[in-house]
Structure formats: C-alpha cells, structure tokens
Amino acid sequence: MDVMEAIYTRRSIRKFKNRKIDRETIREILKAAMYAPSARDCRPWHFIVVDDRSVLKAFMEVHPYSSMLKEASHGILVCGDLKLQNGPGYWVVDCGAAAQNLLLAAHGMGLGAVWLGIHPRQERQQAVHHLFRLPDHVQPFCMVALGYPDEKKEMPDRFMPERIHHNSW
Numbered sequence: 001m002d003v004m005e006a007i008y009t010r011r012s013i014r015k016f017k018n019r020k021i022d023r024e025t026i027r028e029i030l031k032a033a034m035y036a037p038s039a040r041d042c043r044p045w046h047f048i049v050v051d052d053r054s055v056l057k058a059f060m061e062v063h064p065y066s067s068m069l070k071e072a073s074h075g076i077l078v079c080g081d082l083k084l085q086n087g088p089g090y091w092v093v094d095c096g097a098a099a100q101n102l103l104l105a106a107h108g109m110g111l112g113a114v115w116l117g118i119h120p121r122q123e124r125q126q127a128v129h130h131l132f133r134l135p136d137h138v139q140p141f142c143m144v145a146l147g148y149p150d151e152k153k154e155m156p157d158r159f160m161p162e163r164i165h166h167n168s169w
Helices: 003-009 023-034 053-062 090-108 122-131
Strands: 045-050 074-081 112-117 138-147
Touching: 003 090, 023 045, 023 074, 023 090, 045 053, 045 090, 053 122, 074 090, 090 112, 090 138, 122 138
Parallel strands: none
Antiparallel strands: 045 074, 074 138, 112 138
16 A cells, blocks of 8 residues: 555444464564654654453543444554653654654554543543653553454545635735
8 A cells, every 4th residue: 555545545443353463463563653744753652462352441441432443453542752852742743753653553553542632631640641651751642453354444535625725815
C-alpha cells in the first residue's frame, strides 16, 4: 500500500478478530510512530504497550468510549514528556503526529486501529495518569486500540476545496 492510499483509506476500526499481534509487528508500528516530525526534533513521546487484559479492562473503566479494547489485541498509550518538549504545549502536537504515524503504520500493515482521546479531558488525564503510575512530568495523550480488523469501512469523500485559501483568508 502506498502512502496516499494509506492516508485515504485508513478508518477508525472498533471491531477486532480474536487474534494476537506479534511482538515484531508492534515494534515496527512503534518505530513508525517514532519517525513522526516533532518541534526541533525533541521527540517528547513515550509509549506504553498494553496487552494485559486486566489493564485494558481497568482502562475501559476510566474511559467512556473504549469498549472496543475488550476485543483488541493491544492498546498503545501515547504519552508526552514535559521535560523533553520544545516548549509549553509542544508535546501535544508532537504526540498527535506520532499517533497519526502509528495509525497509518497499523493500517498499512493490515491492522485496524482507533484513537481514543485522553488529552485535553482533565478527568481522563488524571485517571489514566493514576492507572499507569506515570511520573508527574509525563502526560497521557491518547490510547490507540489495535487488532486485526473484523469490519471494513468504505472511503468517504472528505476533500473540501471550499476550505482552501490562498495567500490570505
């Protein structure tokens, strides 16, 4: 799959087959995430790979839209390190780029994935911070549920030329 096809056809997948993703595939997906651009190349991200069913269940108890983790092979928690960011707030955009690379890599490898937002919801951030015993300088950004897809979604037309402006508004 070329990069444009991956971008156009990636969809949020919430239904997964009962099949485990192997360790090498997870490593490749994380490697792709770490190749994301970041402000001044600070790369302030950390990732927690979750395949323990009890931890995934505990996450489902603190995130209201995470029921697909019941079927997912893995969850990957994307976190930002405040000590490594380029300046206040940069960890958010850097982690967003890493999460997008992760999603595209998973899709390109035939996996399904969905981004479960944590930041900027304070109650979610606090609950996830506590659940994963994160250091104070590390903030949870999102959880990505991963697995072999058990649903297929069509590619919608999302191109909106009316949102393109040239040289000024």
